[in-house]
């Protein structure tokens with residue numbers, strides 16, 4: 001039996017918690033000695049897209065499966081739309097009104113597209129189910145595929161069928177586990193953009209699991225970064241990228257050049273010169289300065305520093321340039337969006353010094 005959730009006022013996600021549609025409070029799940037999910041609290045507003053991101057094995061899928069109800073929480077509480085679905089009471093998956101889109105789409109191979117979509121509508125009578133299925137198939141733009149079987153569809157088409165099947169019963173929440181990772185790079189961004197625009201248009205609440213930092217940032221209103229079963233940081237995509245709270249978060253979203261420094265009164269001295277300490281984000285007197293490659297500008301006409309070009313990797317819009325700098329042990333990686341002349345040996349380097357991050361050494 002579901003019981004109405006009583007607000008305790010103790011949720012950790014601040015203002016989001018008060019109007020949360022989906023709320024997890026100190027949820028844990030272990031498998032033997034592995035703490036797959038360890039005391040995770042988060043809150044998602046109605047109509048919001050939340051991405052759960054982190055490296056393989058950090059507990060994303062386990063968390064998603066607990067929200068779906070195919071996995072029990074050992075501890076903690078999950079509330080969907082004001083109803084406790086896990087905690088003191090447990091609501092079965094089919095009673096939770098969640099739609100699930102899996103990485104491999106999990107379509108029934110012996111059923112047509114329409115029959116796949118009809119599968120989740122068994123509670124309706126035949127004609128209402130058929131009308132409902134066709135409305136969703138039409139909305140997703142796959143009516144021309146309705147009589148086809150999954151094996152004859154492209155990856156992108158199968159993804160849309162899986163989405164139609166998940167959306168057909170009008171779920172309160174759509175849970176997606178790596179839904180785009182089976183698509184080619186080019187198609188992936190396109191299908192992702194279309195899918196999320198559609199879900200936004202329907203004002204669907206979505207939890208999306210991904211291991212891809214760019215996908216997490218581009219797809220979500222709220223990003224939750226996990227590591228070894230715990231939430232490391234949660235916030236808007238801009239928060240996570242611009243204001244990472246730890247070296248782990250900084251590195252996860254954009255690998256940086258790491259330059260050792262020494263703290264002087266209001267700046268940090270490094271072999272690349274002084275960097276102002278705008279906010280104290282470290283405790284040590286010898287912090288590491290994280291310089292993101294795109295904050296470095298290169299010029300063939302000279303600059304504040306000089307680097308010797310060691311390697312160039314061209315990838316169309318941008319070019320990675322690896323530089324040797326006197327006094328710096330590791331090479332410096334820059335990403336140039338302006339093309340350097342082909343025979344450039346040395347370049348001038350300008351660093352946006354107020355854009356660097358500083359953390360304690362690992």
Ligand SMILES: Nc1ncnc2c1ncn2[C@@H]1O[C@H](COP(=O)(O)OP(=O)(O)OP(=O)(O)O)[C@@H](O)[C@H]1O
Nearest residue numbers: 031034036054055056057058059060061062063211
């Ligand atoms: N049924 C299970 N039995 C035993 N261990 C499990 C089980 N499910 C998950 N685990 C373990 O729990 C941890 C978290 O797994 P989970 O699948 O949630 O991670 P993930 O972040 O989704 O990883 P991936 O991105 O590789 O899918 C891992 O160490 C995993 O081996």
